[in-house]
Amino acid sequence: MKLVLFLSELLTVASAFVVALHPNVLYASIFLLFTFLGVAVMFVFAGADFIAGAQVVVYVGGVTILILFAIMLTQWLYQMRLRDVGNKLVVPIAVIGLGLVPFLYKGLHQLADFVSKAPPPNLAAFSGSPKTTAIGEALLSSYLLPFEGITILLLGALVGAVWLARPK
Amino acid sequence: MLGVGGLLRPRRSATPQKVQAYECGEAPVGSAWIKFNIRFYVVAIVFIIFDVEMAAIFPCVVLFKDAVAKGTAALIFWEIFLFIGLLVVGLIYCWVRGDLEWVKGVMNSAPYRRSS
Amino acid sequence: MNSAAFAHTLQSWFGVGPLWAWAALSAFLVIFLLALPFGGIATYVERKVAADIQDRVGPNRVGPYGILQFLADGVKMLAKEDFMPAGADRFLFNLAPVLVVVGACSAFAALPLGKYLVGADLNIGIFYILAVTTLIAPGILLGSWASQNKWSLLGGLRGAAQIVSYEIPVALSILPAVLISGTLQIGLIVEQQGWAWSAEGLQQYHFWNGFHNPFTFIAMFLLFIGGLAETNRIPFDLPEAESELVSGFNTEFSGMRFGLYALAEFCDVFVMSAVVTALYLGGWHIPFVNIEGLGVTLPQGLVVLIQFGVFLVKTLILVFVVMWLRWTLPRLRVDQLMGLCWKGLTPLALLNLLGTALWMWIFKGQSLAQLIYGAFA
Numbered sequence: 331m332k333l334v335l336f337l338s339e340l341l342t343v344a345s346a347f348v349v350a351l352h353p354n355v356l357y358a359s360i361f362l363l364f365t366f367l368g369v370a371v372m373f374v375f376a377g378a379d380f381i382a383g384a385q386v387v388v389y390v391g392g393v394t395i396l397i398l399f400a401i402m403l404t405q406w407l408y409q410m411r412l413r414d415v416g417n418k419l420v421v422p423i424a425v426i427g428l429g430l431v432p433f434l435y436k437g438l439h440q441l442a443d444f445v446s447k448a449p450p451p452n453l454a455a456f457s458g459s460p461k462t463t464a465i466g467e468a469l470l471s472s473y474l475l476p477f478e479g480i481t482i483l484l485l486g487a488l489v490g491a492v493w494l495a496r497p498k
Numbered sequence: 499m500l501g502v503g504g505l506l507r508p509r510r511s512a513t514p515q516k517v518q519a520y521e522c523g524e525a526p527v528g529s530a531w532i533k534f535n536i537r538f539y540v541v542a543i544v545f546i547i548f549d550v551e552m553a554a555i556f557p558c559v560v561l562f563k564d565a566v567a568k569g570t571a572a573l574i575f576w577e578i579f580l581f582i583g584l585l586v587v588g589l590i591y592c593w594v595r596g597d598l599e600w601v602k603g604v605m606n607s608a609p610y611r612r613s614s
Numbered sequence: 615m616n617s618a619a620f621a622h623t624l625q626s627w628f629g630v631g632p633l634w635a636w637a638a639l640s641a642f643l644v645i646f647l648l649a650l651p652f653g654g655i656a657t658y659v660e661r662k663v664a665a666d667i668q669d670r671v672g673p674n675r676v677g678p679y680g681i682l683q684f685l686a687d688g689v690k691m692l693a694k695e696d697f698m699p700a701g702a703d704r705f706l707f708n709l710a711p712v713l714v715v716v717g718a719c720s721a722f723a724a725l726p727l728g729k730y731l732v733g734a735d736l737n738i739g740i741f742y743i744l745a746v747t748t749l750i751a752p753g754i755l756l757g758s759w760a761s762q763n764k765w766s767l768l769g770g771l772r773g774a775a776q777i778v779s780y781e782i783p784v785a786l787s788i789l790p791a792v793l794i795s796g797t798l799q800i801g802l803i804v805e806q807q808g809w810a811w812s813a814e815g816l817q818q819y820h821f822w823n824g825f826h827n828p829f830t831f832i833a834m835f836l837l838f839i840g841g842l843a844e845t846n847r848i849p850f851d852l853p854e855a856e857s858e859l860v861s862g863f864n865t866e867f868s869g870m871r872f873g874l875y876a877l878a879e880f881c882d883v884f885v886m887s888a889v890v891t892a893l894y895l896g897g898w899h900i901p902f903v904n905i906e907g908l909g910v911t912l913p914q915g916l917v918v919l920i921q922f923g924v925f926l927v928k929t930l931i932l933v934f935v936v937m938w939l940r941w942t943l944p945r946l947r948v949d950q951l952m953g954l955c956w957k958g959l960t961p962l963a964l965l966n967l968l969g970t971a972l973w974m975w976i977f978k979g980q981s982l983a984q985l986i987y988g989a990f991a
């Protein structure tokens with residue numbers, strides 16, 4: 331089991347490096363997709379199954395498509411070498427990234443250990459999907475204001491986006 | 499599966515005719531790019547908005563049945579109603595202003611404001 | 615947990631190995647024994663159905679009634695020459711079909727094939743299926759881009775826009791079933807659609823979710839239509855547009871790569887039909903019969919087989935309807951398609967969701983059947 335976690339971490343970190351350093355913007359966005367998938371797997375190991383699903387639905391299904399649309403519709407980016415200055419930054423990026431990795435690794439493995447050794451949830455208390463139910467309860471009671479705040483934020487984003495896209 | 503195919507394939511014999519992009523049998527005209535269409539982007543943005551909304555609704559919906567049993571259903575119903583309602587308002591706004599039209603033109607947008 | 619007993623059963627049969635290994639194996643088994651053969655046979659069935667509707671015979675050379683046609687097609691595809699268009703991006707060209715197939719086939723692992731026969735009965739079951747099928751959209755988009763063909767690109771862009779738009783009505787139509795069941799775990803959702811009759815009358819189980827209240831009835835159809843659009847089937851197959859864009863986004867794909875796209879499409883059709891069956895049509899339950907509450911105790915193997923058979927029958931009926939519609943309905947134009955989604959299905963699905971919540975609140979979660987029974991009992 332730990333092997334899968336390790337592989338997913340490897341996938342995420344390696345993909346993130348490619349995203350940051352690859353000269354081709356389209357390849358960068360594809361590896362961003364892999365990064366999202368890796369993060370989703372890590373969420374599963376951290377015990378947040380619903381968040382993993384939400385990550386895939388929103389990020390892989392939405393944000394990736396959005397980025398790919400933006401790249402494919404503005405096709406001259408494909409030829410643009412956006413990373414000509416990136417070559418100077420490779421070493422600092424690699425150093426910082428690799429320096430952070432051990433901390434994240436340790437933190438994630440501790441969390442995964444904690445989650446796997448935690449007592450199994452009392453299924454009789456919930457009617458299935460205990461963690462999702464717990465998220466829902468939190469959203470609707472303690473975090474109600476942020477929950478409705480999300481709505482306002484989304485509404486603003488929607489109106490703003492269609493406003494920008496309007497033909498003048 | 500692709501690997502198995504690799505074993506069975508005949509030797510590559512790509513002639514220039516074969517590798518040209520297929521265009522109903524005609525010789526390809528123009529470069530392989532298309533004109534920018536913002537409507538794809540608008541659709542993707544509207545989708546993300548509703549996708550996030552939907553991902554946030556899922557946990558609330560899951561506990562609705564228990565809430566009915568416990569008697570707190572009214573509160574949760576109104577909370578969900580408010581959440582969805584605000585986004586429906588956004589959708590209606592986009593609809594009325596003509597932003598959801600695929601073939602969009604100045605003609606389709608509501609004639610309230612034109613900049614210029 | 616009753617519904618996830620497949621992995622437990624396997625572990626108890628073999629006695630060795632950690633549970634997670636058996637769970638992974640059971641998920642794999644479902645994918646390979648169900649998804650791949652289904653994909654192959656579906657191509658044959660589609661051609662036969664098409665032939666029937668068009669009043670001709672269809673494949674009938676290879677094997678009795680042409681039934682081995684899909685094997686012949688498979689061999690042909692594997693043996694085809696592998697070339698890519700000039701200037702095509704090799705990595706993307708190979709990656710795209712893989713993404714699409716992974717997206718479509720991984721969903722099989724979470725399908726409830728029977729009470730004790732779920733590949734992986736996840737706590738977030740239905741959400742997982744929704745998540746995994748969104749992998750198909752980037753796959754189509756990348757494939758169309760990698761083809762270096764502006765018609766493919768157009769088909770792919772439209773395809774991605776369509777899949778992505780119709781995910782909203784699909785997700786919103788899944789929600790009424792989740793509302794009624796109070797869980798995302800598909801095994802439990804199906805279990806609660808049973809028919810348990812006892813001396814007191816209708817138990818807390820209600821009949822199939824589709825008939826729980828008028829809103830879920832509509833939601834069932836919305837889910838089915840949304841599923842048609844998700845899988846690029848007629849009347850929503852503009853991205854593949856056989857008579858317009860040659861073959862749309864998969865024009866430049868030949869041989870096994872095309873085979874993978876076709877496989878993924880049929881698998882996705884199966885997944886969508888299975889989701890409609892599981893959420894709204896009672897999954898593995900036989901109508902009006904509670905197979906485990908009968909007087910005689912049947913051997914568990916027989917129960918499993920019967921439940922699997924019932925589930926398959928229901929799902930395959932829906933798949934047949936999907937194929938039937940393909941040769942019956944004309945194709946929607948792209949602006950009609952998008953208009954239908956955002957101006958028709960999405961508001962309707964939202965109304966359904968609110969209506970179901972209202973019903974649950976007012977009638978305390980009872981179904982129409984329970985209410986009528988309660989009124990007359």
